[in-house]
Amino acid sequence: MTNDVLEINGVSLPLKRPGGGRTLRAWDAADEQLLEQTFARFSPESGPRVLIVDDQFGALTLGLAPFAPVSFADSYSLTLALATNTPAGESVVAPHSWLAPPEGPFDLVVMRIPRQVDYLTCLLRWVNSVLDSDGTLIAGGMIKHLPDSSAGVFADLVHTREVCPARRKARVIVAAPGDQTLRNWADLWKSYPLPPSNHNVSAMPAVFARDRLDSGTGLLLPLVRREINSLGPGARVLDLACGNGVLGIAVLAEKPDLSVTFSDVSSQAVVSARDNVAEAFPEAEVAFHHSDGIPEDAGRFELVLLNPPFHEGGVVGDHIALRLFRQVARHLAPGGRMLMVGNRHLGYHRSLKRFFSVVCQLDADPRFVVFDAGNQDAGRS
Numbered sequence: 001m002t003n004d005v006l007e008i009n010g011v012s013l014p015l016k017r018p019g020g021g022r023t024l025r026a027w028d029a030a031d032e033q034l035l036e037q038t039f040a041r042f043s044p045e046s047g048p049r050v051l052i053v054d055d056q057f058g059a060l061t062l063g064l065a066p067f068a069p070v071s072f073a074d075s076y077s078l079t080l081a082l083a084t085n086t087p088a089g090e091s092v093v094a095p096h097s098w099l100a101p102p103e104g105p106f107d108l109v110v111m112r113i114p115r116q117v118d119y120l121t122c123l124l125r126w127v128n129s130v131l132d133s134d135g136t137l138i139a140g141g142m143i144k145h146l147p148d149s150s151a152g153v154f155a156d157l158v159h160t161r162e163v164c165p166a167r168r169k170a171r172v173i174v175a176a177p178g179d180q181t182l183r184n185w186a187d188l189w190k191s192y193p194l195p196p197s198n199h200n201v202s203a204m205p206a207v208f209a210r211d212r213l214d215s216g217t218g219l220l221l222p223l224v225r226r227e228i229n230s231l232g233p234g235a236r237v238l239d240l241a242c243g244n245g246v247l248g249i250a251v252l253a254e255k256p257d258l259s260v261t262f263s264d265v266s267s268q269a270v271v272s273a274r275d276n277v278a279e280a281f282p283e284a285e286v287a288f289h290h291s292d293g294i295p296e297d298a299g300r301f302e303l304v305l306l307n308p309p310f311h312e313g314g315v316v317g318d319h320i321a322l323r324l325f326r327q328v329a330r331h332l333a334p335g336g337r338m339l340m341v342g343n344r345h346l347g348y349h350r351s352l353k354r355f356f357s358v359v360c361q362l363d364a365d366p367r368f369v370v371f372d373a374g375n376q377d378a379g380r381s
Contacts, residue, residue: 032170125185154173238263239263239273262289294324304338318348325356
């Protein structure tokens with residue numbers, strides 16, 4: 001197998017990882033074993049209805065194409081990967097997301113095991129509701145990325161039939177559905193009050209810091225509240241990588257006459273932000289995008305707010321932030337600005353200068369730094 005061609009069931013499948021560079025492969029040993037186990041246990045000719053959950057970059061969706069599967073993923077990255085990797089001449093089928101989940105029943109669910117235990121619990125409970133009572137779950141992941149308590153979660157929520165031998169640091173579990181679903185799970189949503197307004201912000205399990213205000217956002221918030229006072233009614237603000245929407249909600253709490261757009265790669269984040277805004281500011285002028293950054297047709301913004309993620313699966317670094325900086329630079333209105341907070345060790349004071357002519361440090365603590373960046377210094381204090 002070459003570095004960018006996955007060999008599965010006698011088919012060579014070229015795969016690229018969008019935005020990942022030449023050194024990051026679009027599949028791993030867990031994908032390979034999930035594909036092998038599926039073809040060993042099921043035949044496309046028997047016509048099972050197959051659901052793929054949280055495929056990463058298309059290896060499962062395209063590798064299992066003979067089954068005509070339905071694909072369902074939280075991350076918009078899969079949409080981009082399928083657009084990149086679907087063979088020429090074949091239709092690109094957009095995956096479902098939490099904004100519009102697919103309906104069961106399915107005979108087979110092939111699932112990547114997520115890193116977060118709450119999200120794993122969420123997925124297994126949801127799978128129990130869409131998997132046929134006689135159906136099969138084949139779930140797998142890289143062992144180093146499995147939640148510490150994953151074995152207990154599987155034991156509580158599904159009926160494990162087989163734990164396949166670990167190979168190349170990957171593990172696959174075969175199970176039958178259990179009885180517990182999302183309907184009777186009290187922890188589907190977790191929340192906290194946002195000071196000083198005390199608007200309650202809630203979030204689903206895949207959302208970062210869903211039960212607390214994270215320290216980086218806490219450092220950024222007072223500066224956001226101060227800086228938006230210079231914006232006139234109807235000015236456009238973007239909460240980029242919005243998570244539960246806490247930054248955009250803080251903007252609306254201070255100046256409800258602004259137009260706020262929320263965007264996140266996670267569909268559970270978009271659902272969470274949308275519900276939070278509807279609860280606190282039902283009359284606000286808002287928009288929501290499930291997107292890997294800023295959609296090209298989103299227009300320009302007077303202010304962009306950003307607390308960029310620094311990990312994607314098992315890859316840690318500033319590659320996501322750099323992609324977002326490039327997009328922000330294209331979508332700032334004349335005189336527009338970006339306020340962002342980032343981990344100190346990632347050295348954003350250097351990388352920001354690749355995209356913005358003016359970069360100012362506004363605040364810092366031992367872990368985080370807040371920057372103001374733009375391409376004009378007009379209107380800066």
